[in-house]
Amino acid sequence: MTGAGEEMHALVERLYPLCRSITGDGVRATLDIVGEHLPLQVHEVPTGTPVLDWTVPQEWNIKDAYIADPTGKRVVDFAASSLHVLGYSVPVSATLSLDELRGHLHTLPDHPSWVPYRTSYYRPQWGFCLAQETLDALPDGDYEVRIDSTLADGHLTYAEHVVPGQVTDEVLISCHVCHPSLANDNLAGIAVATWLAGALAEGTPWYTYRFLFAPGTIGAITWLARNPERVGGALPAPAGPETGGRVAHGLVLACAGDPGRLTYKQSRRGDAEIDRVMRYVLAASDRPHRITEFTPYGYDERQFCSPGFDLGVGSLSRTPYAGYPEYHTSADNPDFVTPEALADTLAVCREACAVLDRNRRYRNLSPYGEPQLGRRGLYDSLGGRSDAQQAQMAMLWVLSLSDGGHSLLDVAERSGLPFDAVTAAADALHTAGLITA
Amino acid sequence: MTGAGEEMHALVERLYPLCRSITGDGVRATLDIVGEHLPLQVHEVPTGTPVLDWTVPQEWNIKDAYIADPTGKRVVDFAASSLHVLGYSVPVSATLSLDELRGHLHTLPDHPSWVPYRTSYYRPQWGFCLAQETLDALPDGDYEVRIDSTLADGHLTYAEHVVPGQVTDEVLISCHVCHPSLANDNLAGIAVATWLAGALAEGTPWYTYRFLFAPGTIGAITWLARNPERVGGALPAPAGPETGGRVAHGLVLACAGDPGRLTYKQSRRGDAEIDRVMRYVLAASDRPHRITEFTPYGYDERQFCSPGFDLGVGSLSRTPYAGYPEYHTSADNPDFVTPEALADTLAVCREACAVLDRNRRYRNLSPYGEPQLGRRGLYDSLGGRSDAQQAQMAMLWVLSLSDGGHSLLDVAERSGLPFDAVTAAADALHTAGLITA
């Protein structure tokens, strides 16, 4: 797993310099690189397309941007970090005094050496982000500012990767791809999602797993608008071009690579199956972790859990957004993300998928009294012993609770037995014809 | 508010000497004085009228009563305190030895200087209440006893005051007016109800507020019998003379003026909206308070919460009945009630009415994904900031939970946001056409 951790970290480092935004070539370049690991279906949705309550915006691209001081020296340079330009800045080419310039500058006075991350997607303006200490060192005088960006009709880009399962019902794993040079938020999520897809494809999972790499908010909204058949029949839109199963469960991956403890934020429902699975997996492991209630602020669980959809989608992070000082600053760089943390997040995701995939409901076909397990070779025939084996207890529990209403996770929780022992018992009983799915 | 406290206390002092009972001129005089503050609709219900399982009793009035000692000196005198006569005493005029007299005397040996309050509404008898130390000082000899009372066909008197609201559904505020010279029980409740009505009339509340000033038990039962259309269609009586909305919520005010902490006794349902509102208002305030479970003993919540009606009516007191030594004694006099406590009870009532009035359920008209708040000027258009404003969070929470099933109080409780922030958000969203009631 450390191998996977190192590999995921290498992906984070490789993606780090790209200037991502909610549209544009930075997203495409990012998806190209992810596509080297996973085959991706890339979608391009034209500017102006109505998506739920929103409209796909113009596409933003940027070639160069800088502030040059009175001597002509570039004191703030987009080439050094994509964070230096306010996201979605309109183009500008002008000479301003330092005082005129200040209204367009964003700094973090409390962290004078860090560059903040700022955007203005829906109000046309331009601006630069820089370290407070850089700003403090600027002499008075005339400054040349130039942002060589374009805001024009184009497309919003997102991608999907599907790991086919034994059933068409889907588990949606989603991560946002719109943040520029920020490592934990969310190159870490992209990396974990990529490796999770690879791991799932090693077998044939029960559910079909759909991985969504999309810009935050508008990307999720666009995907929801185009996939009504997957997200609830109540959506008053015609069926989209895709067909497939409904989203039964889902997980948003964000801030997945810092060294902090794991945090699972529950779905709006709070008792969705994914909530129970994540609580169980985290509680059953020795990992320090935190379970938090749903709030309508955060990442794209906001969209998936909006009341019209109310999907069973939670969110897995390590330290959640705004919970660490480096959040949305240049200090959220690849050094802030560790291979060990990436590997640990991946491991929890794999464990959760394993439980989710195996968490089925059975019906006891011999529900009147206990079936004679000994006759079927399922039970030690030597009676009168005072020790009950875990495997036998698991069979008795599965038989007792397999009334169609209890899942194997219910059995594990009520019995206190490990989930694996319960699934092994269910397999044995199923093979013996004593329970049916 | 201290002004209101002083004014309410002055009303308590003015009403204190009157000899109230479940019928009679003392009740009428009390309602006359309350009527100087609020226009009252006074009802007179004839003796013998069947009311639910009961019958309106004969009317009791009293002019004079005393015990004169062997020297002719009045040692117990109704003129000094209305408590001295057993309520509903039949008339008597006799001379008895002290020993013969003792069977008709009520004292409090544990509080030898206090006079107890006793009644005998439904068993004809006569009696006097006096201080134990007065009794102890009486010499042997013949005593003249005289009670100049009448028990005759007449009426039961109660009054209503209505503050019209925007809807006809009603909030019933009830207080008992049958106790003679007892300040906390219940002149304090009468005073708070009177000032609450005045305060509500300063605006136009959402609900219609009905104030009921009635004798305990038989008064509430009479009102219930005469208002079947307000209290549940299951009542097997023809519709009464009044028309109007049903009682949606209610509060019984009793023992509302002592310096003890506030006590809210929940309705029989325990989860009625008034219960949740009172719990919320008391918890959100800094006031020490106590929430108690419903019991079928107490004041007129007993009648309103009887299983045939099962109304959402709770009871607000400070120290509840029988919870203080002065209860039902001459020590429950105007000194026992403070302007500060009266003002504090009034303030809590006003806060509760404000929450109740504003606690509505909305439906999100844009429930698929988040609506674009920025386009509507509802959301700061500058993204990427790590601080989320309370107002914005309140809007997101209202949108998230406005599925018809959650009230604004639900939103406040689940989000942890102040109720006022939630209502402001709901107002903004309603104005923007994003939610509907």
Next chain:
Amino acid sequence: MTGAGEEMHALVERLYPLCRSITGDGVRATLDIVGEHLPLQVHEVPTGTPVLDWTVPQEWNIKDAYIADPTGKRVVDFAASSLHVLGYSVPVSATLSLDELRGHLHTLPDHPSWVPYRTSYYRPQWGFCLAQETLDALPDGDYEVRIDSTLADGHLTYAEHVVPGQVTDEVLISCHVCHPSLANDNLAGIAVATWLAGALAEGTPWYTYRFLFAPGTIGAITWLARNPERVGGALPAPAGPETGGRVAHGLVLACAGDPGRLTYKQSRRGDAEIDRVMRYVLAASDRPHRITEFTPYGYDERQFCSPGFDLGVGSLSRTPYAGYPEYHTSADNPDFVTPEALADTLAVCREACAVLDRNRRYRNLSPYGEPQLGRRGLYDSLGGRSDAQQAQMAMLWVLSLSDGGHSLLDVAERSGLPFDAVTAAADALHTAGLITA
């Protein structure tokens, strides 16, 4: 009650030497002795009869069994204790070396002086159980082993005793009669069941009480198979020969006589009425006790609570199976069981039956406001007193909660009043025509 304790203990001592098993003459002899106390209906079910998923096995009987050492001395002798033979041993007559013999010997190395209890009902084999210290003292050499047993077509034997009630709905009291010389497990349960039946017959209980004395597992399964009309209409078997009411509640008695604290194991449902009654009775008493969750391991509650039946049957023990070192060993002898513990278990059973029998739901016939209790002589007519009598509170509570949905146990639990006060109030109100069952 100490008298009953001593008498129950005498029964335990008398039954102790008999060699019981799941079939055979030991069971018949046991039922003969129980039948001296209670008239029993004894059932004989032929070998080969299909019962649910099982088949009635061959009948096992044994006359003699021993191991003789090289000198011919019986070093292990069935005549000394029925535990010495592996239950259901096939017959054997052979001479073996000590090493050959060892594979057929069962000991308890941790308790070298105790003889274990072992059976092999469904795998044909033979064996002996002995003390480890006996085994250690055996010299090498040839040993004569002889088990003079028969395994042949015959019958499975169980018995019933019915205490008729006022209604045909039944309470099933079940105890297993298949364990040989073990006192707590389950001669104690047999003794308590026998005395409980006698105590119930002193009056006419509300429910019909059915006592079942049957071998564990196969006996309960046989009874269930033959009583489909009592245990749930879903059982896909034709109605059995008996007719009668359904099993409304039940209790399995096992390990009922050791000095440990009482343990009630809840039914699979967890909220069955028997669960609530047992919790209430144990909590209301001063007895130390423990309430445990259902598990599908234990005694015949396993069968009664299997998901097809899911009966409201719990299990009452003192120290539960496998919870004491003497369990399933020769140390579970009559000295391990005390008259005091037997009497205490019996007392709890009687209290539980009394509550169960009296725990009915009433409907208030005067639910609109309070009925006038004083007019009916049910309420002290002297008002204004600050003390409320328990009896009056109980009447008010019964009236308040008698809406068809609350039982008298609900009333007792919610009011905090003793169950007896609540039932007395219900009786008075029922007599006054204010409530109906």
